[in-house]
Amino acid sequence: MPQFSLNADLKYLKGVGPARAALLSYLGLKTARDLLRYLPSKWKDRRGLNEPLPHYVEKESVFKGKVISACQVYTSSAVLVFKALLKGDKGEAEAIFFRKKKGRFDPLIPLKKDFTPEKEFWLMGEPEPDFLKTRIKVSEYYPADKENIFLHAGSIIPVYPSTQKLSQKFLRELAFRVISDYLPLECEFLPQEILIKRGFLPAQESIKNIHFPPSLNALEKARERAVYEEFFLMLCAWGIKRAQTRVSDKGRIYEVKKNLLSPFKNRLGFEFTASQKKAINEIFSDMRSSAPMSRLLQGDVGCGKTVVALSAALLACENGHQTAFMAPTEILARQHYETISAFLSGLNVRIALLTSSIKPSERELIKKQAQAGEIDILIGTHSLIEREILFESLGLVIIDEQHKFGVRQRAALRGKGFNADMLIMTATPIPRTMALSLYGDLDISIINEMPPGRKPVKTYTASRREAFEMLEKEIKAGGQAYVVHPAIEENAAEIRSVKKEFEFFLKAYPQIKAAMVYGTMKYSQKEEVMRKFAAKEIKVLFATQVVEVGIDVKSATMMIIQNAERFGLASLHQLRGRVGRGERESVCIAVSENPGPLASERLKAFCRFLDGFSLSRQDAMLRGHGEIFGVRQHGDIEFVIADIYSDRDILMKAYEDKQELMQNDPLLKNQENALLRKKMLEMYGDKLKLIEAG
Ligand code: ADP
Ligand code: MG
Numbered sequence: 001m002p003q004f005s006l007n008a009d010l011k012y013l014k015g016v017g018p019a020r021a022a023l024l025s026y027l028g029l030k031t032a033r034d035l036l037r038y039l040p041s042k043w044k045d046r047r048g049l050n051e052p053l054p055h056y057v058e059k060e061s062v063f064k065g066k067v068i069s070a071c072q073v074y075t076s077s078a079v080l081v082f083k084a085l086l087k088g089d090k091g092e093a094e095a096i097f098f099r100k101k102k103g104r105f106d107p108l109i110p111l112k113k114d115f116t117p118e119k120e121f122w123l124m125g126e127p128e129p130d131f132l133k134t135r136i137k138v139s140e141y142y143p144a145d146k147e148n149i150f151l152h153a154g155s156i157i158p159v160y161p162s163t164q165k166l167s168q169k170f171l172r173e174l175a176f177r178v179i180s181d182y183l184p185l186e187c188e189f190l191p192q193e194i195l196i197k198r199g200f201l202p203a204q205e206s207i208k209n210i211h212f213p214p215s216l217n218a219l220e221k222a223r224e225r226a227v228y229e230e231f232f233l234m235l236c237a238w239g240i241k242r243a244q245t246r247v248s249d250k251g252r253i254y255e256v257k258k259n260l261l262s263p264f265k266n267r268l269g270f271e272f273t274a275s276q277k278k279a280i281n282e283i284f285s286d287m288r289s290s291a292p293m294s295r296l297l298q299g300d301v302g303c304g305k306t307v308v309a310l311s312a313a314l315l316a317c318e319n320g321h322q323t324a325f326m327a328p329t330e331i332l333a334r335q336h337y338e339t340i341s342a343f344l345s346g347l348n349v350r351i352a353l354l355t356s357s358i359k360p361s362e363r364e365l366i367k368k369q370a371q372a373g374e375i376d377i378l379i380g381t382h383s384l385i386e387r388e389i390l391f392e393s394l395g396l397v398i399i400d401e402q403h404k405f406g407v408r409q410r411a412a413l414r415g416k417g418f419n420a421d422m423l424i425m426t427a428t429p430i431p432r433t434m435a436l437s438l439y440g441d442l443d444i445s446i447i448n449e450m451p452p453g454r455k456p457v458k459t460y461t462a463s464r465r466e467a468f469e470m471l472e473k474e475i476k477a478g479g480q481a482y483v484v485h486p487a488i489e490e491n492a493a494e495i496r497s498v499k500k501e502f503e504f505f506l507k508a509y510p511q512i513k514a515a516m517v518y519g520t521m522k523y524s525q526k527e528e529v530m531r532k533f534a535a536k537e538i539k540v541l542f543a544t545q546v547v548e549v550g551i552d553v554k555s556a557t558m559m560i561i562q563n564a565e566r567f568g569l570a571s572l573h574q575l576r577g578r579v580g581r582g583e584r585e586s587v588c589i590a591v592s593e594n595p596g597p598l599a600s601e602r603l604k605a606f607c608r609f610l611d612g613f614s615l616s617r618q619d620a621m622l623r624g625h626g627e628i629f630g631v632r633q634h635g636d637i638e639f640v641i642a643d644i645y646s647d648r649d650i651l652m653k654a655y656e657d658k659q660e661l662m663q664n665d666p667l668l669k670n671q672e673n674a675l676l677r678k679k680m681l682e683m684y685g686d687k688l689k690l691i692e693a694g
Contacts, residue, residue, distance in 0.1 A: 005091040006033040006185050011486060013177060015170075025428050027535040030183040035175060039640045040158030040224055041285050042146050042221060046124065047155060048090075054220065055646070056099055061137055062153060063123045064144065072108055082108050084115045085133075086123070095141075120144035122153035125673030133427045140169075152405050154211045161640075174208035183207060188673040190229070195656055200225045223641065229436060230642040231654035236668060236676070237684035238440025241660060245441070249290045250419035252321060252395055256284065260314045263347055264364065268307065269440055270451065275299070276308050279445040283312050283423060286443070287396070293421035296402070296439055300612040301427045302454065303576025307397045308447070310340060312423055317376045319347055323393025325379040326413055328404035330523055331530060334398070335552060337379045354380035354389070357523040385412040394420050402426045427577070428442050428570065429612040434644045436655055457559075457580035457606045459588040464496075467589045469561045470506070475512050475539045479495040479584060480665045481558035483542050486566040488518045493591070496562045502542040515548070545571065547578055554582035564590035564606075565599035571621045572606050 008031060011021035029035055046051055048062045066089025073081040082097040091263040099107035113122075124140040142152045151157070151172045188195075189204045199221075200206065206225045213219030265272075274278065279297055286293035299305050313323040325340075327333040344351065349522045352366050352375045357646065373392030380385065394417025399405055402424040414420050435444055462470070471481050483505075485498040502516045514528045523620045526546070532538045534553045541547070541556075545567075559579045561572065572590065579586035590603050605618040644651065650674045661673070668677040 001606045002180075004185075006036070006182060008182065009180075010035060010039065010174075013174070015177075016174070020166065020170070023163060027161075027163065027166075029248065032178050033433050034186075035178045036182065036186060038160060038175070038401075038598055039210060041161045042159045042232050043156050043213070044159055045156050045216075046122075046153050051216065053216070056223065056641075057089055057216070057219070058154065058159075061127050061136075063095075063127070063134070063165040064120070065090075065093060066120045066156070067115050067117050069117065071111075072112070080106075080108050082115075084111075086121065090134075092126070093123070093423065094133055095121075095138050095495070096134045096135060106453065112494040114141075114143065120564070120661065122149070124153070130497050145296075149175065151212065156216065156219060158211050158354065160423065168580045174199065175509045179208055179211060184662070187675055190232075191426045191661065191663070191673070191676065194661075196651065199659070200224075200228070201349065221462050222451075227639075227642040227647045227650045228654050231647075231651045232658060233680045234437065235440055235654055236480050236680050239662045240667055240680075241441045243662070245294060246291050248292065248419055250421070251290075251514075254284075254315060254319045255474075256288075256315065257318045259348055260318050261311065262348060264311070264314055265348075266566060268343065273304065273309070273447070273449050273451060274303055275447040275449050277605065279308050282443075282445045283308070284315060287312065287315055287421050292419040294442050295421060295423050295443045296435070296442040297447070298444060299424045299425075299427065300429065300450070302571075302581060303447045304448060304451055305425045305427075305447065306336065306339065306400075307343070309400070309423055309425060310343065312396060312421075313350070313377050313398065316421075317393040321393050322373065322379045322391050322417075323396040323398060324368070324391070324394060324416065325377060325398040325400070326384050326405070326409075326411055327379070327400045329383060329546065329552065330381055331526060331546065332400065333379055333381045339552070340377065340379065344410070345616050350374060351374045354378060354383050355523075356381065356383050358383075360656050382409070385409055389416070391416055391490050393417070396420060397422045399424045404588070412589065427574065429478065429613065431616070437644055437651060443454075453583075455585050456610045457576050457586045457588050458611065459590070461564070461590045461592060461603050461607060464591050464593070467591050468505075470587070470589065471540065471558060471560060472509060472512070473588070477558035478554070480533070480536060480555050481536075481560060482547055482561045482575075482578060483540060483555060483562065484547060485542070485544055486563045488520065488544055495561075495566070498542050498544050501562065507608065511539055513524060513538050514542060515543040518544040519546045530649060531689045545575075551578050552581065553578070555584075557584045557586045558580070559586070559588040561589060562591045564592040564603055565595035569606060569615050573612055573615055576606075 008018055010024055010032065011018065013047045016024070026031070029038055043057045045057050045058045046060050046062045048064065064516065066088035068085040068087055070073065070082070070084035073083050075081055075283070078101050080099045080101060082099070084095045086093050086095060101107065119141070122137050122144055123136055125136045125138040128135045142149060148558070153167065157172060158175070159168060161166065163169060175332055183204050186204050186207060190200065190203070194200070195202070200210065201221060205224045209218045209222035213222060218222065252632050257571060258407060283293065283295060286295055297305055297308060309325070313325065316323050325336060327336055330541070333353065333355055337351065341351055344534055352369065354363065358366070366375065366378070367389060370378055371390045371392060383389070397420050398416070399410060399422070410422065410424070414422050430438065451468050471483070474481060485496055485501060487495050487497045488499060490497045490500055498516060498518055505514055515532065517526050517529045529538065529541070532540050536555055557578050559576055561575055563566065564572065567575070574587040579588060590606060595603060601622055602685060605615065605622065609618055611613045665673055668680070
């Protein structure tokens with residue numbers, strides 16, 4: 001007998017059993033509470049009406065009718081066929097069922113039993129209109145007098161994010177049983193004022209309607225509350241995290257001494273742009289305050305984030321604290337190491353590079369020096385996070401191209417110091433509303449201008465032949481080019497691989513010096529190729545997406561992207577950002593032989609919009625659901641039903657309400673918010689702990 005509580009184990013419910021319980025627990029569903037909160041990812045309209053539907057409801061063809069006649073159709077194949085003629089309000093339909101033979105058992109027996117004259121059924125399946133009647137290849141059917149038929153037909157039904165092995169039918173029935181028995185135990189956790197202000201239904205009714213909506217209108221309202229809850233609880237979690245950070249004391253006092261900063265500025269060879277200066281001021285002001293900094297530095301590809309970050313590192317260094325600077329790839333870490341070394345040469349700053357391909361003996365030395373405080377700036381890849389890497393006094397953590405890392409990795413690096421300041425850099429232009437939800441624990445600095453003298457990169461689409469012709473001219477005129485491919489090897493006829501294209505190029509243009517670089521190549525080889533390319537010994541670099549992030553070779557003037565339809569706008573823009581960094585005007589050519597309609601639109605937008613902000617807006621309009629302009633969520637913040645773009649209005653409401661609520665109760669410690677706090681911890685507690693560490 002199951003205990004009557006929301007903690008009741010699903011395993012003991014009727015019809016579940018150990019095997020299904022295991023599959024359920026694989027989906028994170030262990031208790032009645034879990035199931036109540038297991039939200040459908042979309043809904044299917046099985047009412048058989050013709051109404052416009054919102055994007056989260058899918059129309060499904062249904063037919064309801066009484067059996068006129070039914071029989072087996074004799075065929076010679078291994079598949080048995082059964083046919084029934086039904087008559088309904090919409091006319092007649094011929095239902096066809098296909099069943100595979102399994103041993104001696106006749107798979108048609110249940111159908112023969114069910115489909116007797118005069119019995120009424122709901123049928124689901126693809127209809128093929130014929131001359132006089134409709135023919136339906138039946139995928140699902142239910143007798144019209146089945147108990148609780150509305151769970152399966154004649155209504156709007158939920159579709160749960162499921163594994164293949166648990167059928168939607170089973171999940172619907174289980175959800176219904178749990179709702180019937182356990183929903184009365186569910187408490188209201190949203191403050192009364194919010195319910196009234198936003199016109200939400202009470203929790204219980206809302207949960208019932210989101211699983212089994214009695215109408216489209218009821219679904220819309222229930223979904224709105226569920227989306228709101230997702231946003232609101234997460235914003236509360238971020239809010240608490242921020243309130244906690246603000247009162248913690250890092251115990252370091254910074255003074256802008258300028259014994260490193262001034263010489264650094266003097267040897268830069270350029271002036272900081274106004275936005276760079278503003279960002280540096282914001283960062284310095286954070287670093288000088290007693291609370292640890294958590295700041296996102298956002299700015300388009302090529303706007304000069306590195307020197308801003310380096311200024312922060314020098315402030316830490318001037319005050320005797322260390323900096324860890326983490327980049328997502330080895331090439332990028334090495335490049336940062338080299339540019340930073342050049343900027344700081346002659347200054348008394350000790351810099352080191354740590355990646356997985358550093359020799360063990362050197363690695364040991366770096367490890368010792370970092371721990372002894374003999375390295376001021378340690379640059380590296382994920383290697384920096386490894387447990388054995390320790391610092392004497394880590395004051396600042398810098399993370400480049402943050403979309404490549406998750407909260408966990410951020411936290412791991414930050415945890416190597418005591419309340420270390422953290423600066424995260426991203427070229428992903430995130431609209432403010434999205435930043436609120438994805439990075440609610442961060443303050444944001446924005447660089448919104450390019451260094452002077454940058455010329456926009458002309459962008460075209462062209463055929464492969466045209467692209468190679470332009471490439472030949474460009475090299476003759478003294479330029480250098482990247483040719484980027486989606487794959488290393490040939491694996492589908494329509495995809496050009498870097499290896500094949502490189503081979504072709506060597507034969508077709510033997511007079512042009514070319515080389516190839518891809519991710520799985522040995523690091524020393526990659527480095528050699530990159531070095532030669534930077535030194536202009538190599539004119540054309542055939543590459544995979546390894547060149548996407550951060551690579552800075554000023555003399556490169558042409559970017560050719562093959563199978564451009566395979567790349568998202570964020571990647572295309574990152575790739576384009578590799579050129580247009582020097583004096584000479586640069587060109588980007590997207591080669592795509594037969595892009596589909598969506599990819600065509602994408603490429604059109606790519607040619608038209610040259611800055612990341614406009615592009616991301618286009619992307620939001622073009623994209624279906626999925627990755628948002630390069631923001632890989634990495635399991636950081638995953639919404640089950642909320643969508644940051646299409647539910648933006650609800651997000652803004654949730655934000656406004658959270659601000660109001662937390663003004664009076666920043667840690668949600670008041671008695672009247674106890675249930676809210678409990679709910680928030682249930683949903684985001686683990687995440688919050690994580691966030692707490694980082
Ligand atoms: P990103 O923001 O994409 O990381 P980088 O930091 O790599 O961009 O900067 C791109 C290039 O612009 C680098 O070569 C850098 O030295 C240069 N740069 C940065 N700031 C300025 C500036 N204020 N004036 C001129 N060049 C600059
Ligand atoms: Mg960069």
